[in-house]
Amino acid sequence: MVGIHALESPQIARWDADGQLDAGSDISATGYPARWSYDRRTGMRTKPNAAATVQYLAFQLNASPEDFDCIFIQDHNFGTIGGLTVSIEIANNNTFSAGGIALTTAWSPGSSNARLANLNLNHSGSGSANAQRYSGVGFLRLVTTGGSHTPEVGELWVGRRRQLLQKGNRPYDDLGLRSSQRDFETQSGMVSSSVRYKGRRVVEADFNPNGTTEKSDITSWFRECNWGTRSFVWVENPSTAPASYNTVKLNDPEFSFPFTGPTDRQFSLRAVEQGPDFLDPELNP
Numbered sequence: 001m002v003g004i005h006a007l008e009s010p011q012i013a014r015w016d017a018d019g020q021l022d023a024g025s026d027i028s029a030t031g032y033p034a035r036w037s038y039d040r041r042t043g044m045r046t047k048p049n050a051a052a053t054v055q056y057l058a059f060q061l062n063a064s065p066e067d068f069d070c071i072f073i074q075d076h077n078f079g080t081i082g083g084l085t086v087s088i089e090i091a092n093n094n095t096f097s098a099g100g101i102a103l104t105t106a107w108s109p110g111s112s113n114a115r116l117a118n119l120n121l122n123h124s125g126s127g128s129a130n131a132q133r134y135s136g137v138g139f140l141r142l143v144t145t146g147g148s149h150t151p152e153v154g155e156l157w158v159g160r161r162r163q164l165l166q167k168g169n170r171p172y173d174d175l176g177l178r179s180s181q182r183d184f185e186t187q188s189g190m191v192s193s194s195v196r197y198k199g200r201r202v203v204e205a206d207f208n209p210n211g212t213t214e215k216s217d218i219t220s221w222f223r224e225c226n227w228g229t230r231s232f233v234w235v236e237n238p239s240t241a242p243a244s245y246n247t248v249k250l251n252d253p254e255f256s257f258p259f260t261g262p263t264d265r266q267f268s269l270r271a272v273e274q275g276p277d278f279l280d281p282e283l284n285p
Helices: 034-038 212-224 279-283
Strands: 012-016 052-060 070-076 085-091 101-107 116-118 139-149 153-159 177-185 191-207 232-235 245-250 267-273
Touching (some): 012 034, 034 153, 139 153
Antiparallel strands (some): 070 116, 070 153, 085 101, 232 245
16 A cells, blocks of 8 residues: 655656756646646646657655655556656756666556556665665656657656555455446436446455554555545555556545454455546456
């Protein structure tokens, strides 16, 4: 579960021609502001105002930046463009020079617009098997490289994960989906339907954590999604399918964590996927 979104409330967020924030201006296309890349929702994309062979979506994080150890990109057109390399760079200065780090997180989406994820962030010299958590990062940018192109991004989520030790108690439905339609019935009995949405993930799970760390992670997660009032990322299978994640929101912004034994507590999670970009229709068009 990922409640933190480190890009929220940035000091600067913009598409920038040279990727540096010491000068220059926002080259976001009119009507496609950079703020749409960190609003915890899909369906509204940001993009630059002109094509180029290298594009930069750059951020100066807020004055007290959150720690992060995972990155998600959802609702983009990288595959439609084709042939892109997509990478993330961080720095402690606005020119991304001294102290700049290129994370080994890099994607080659090819012809796919499927969502992207990395739960094993690291950089050169840290060891490819050593997942890193980054603290105090002042500057971050998304870089797309290829032929002349105009990238579009619905959400760039830079977060801190809180990992549960097991899936929900049985019975547990890891495939629960919901669709919605509006029906109209004529006097002759013919029913016609208008689809509102389809293939929305429903997360309903109960847990009984007893370890101190896991219990602390669960309470921290609730606070990190603004006490349950904001969307968060749910990664069903982080080890085997990290990119098959859902952006979800609690049905009710409340938290109950009663003892059920000397050390066990009861945690019930009820959330629904936030649209319009749902995972299952993406995987099974």
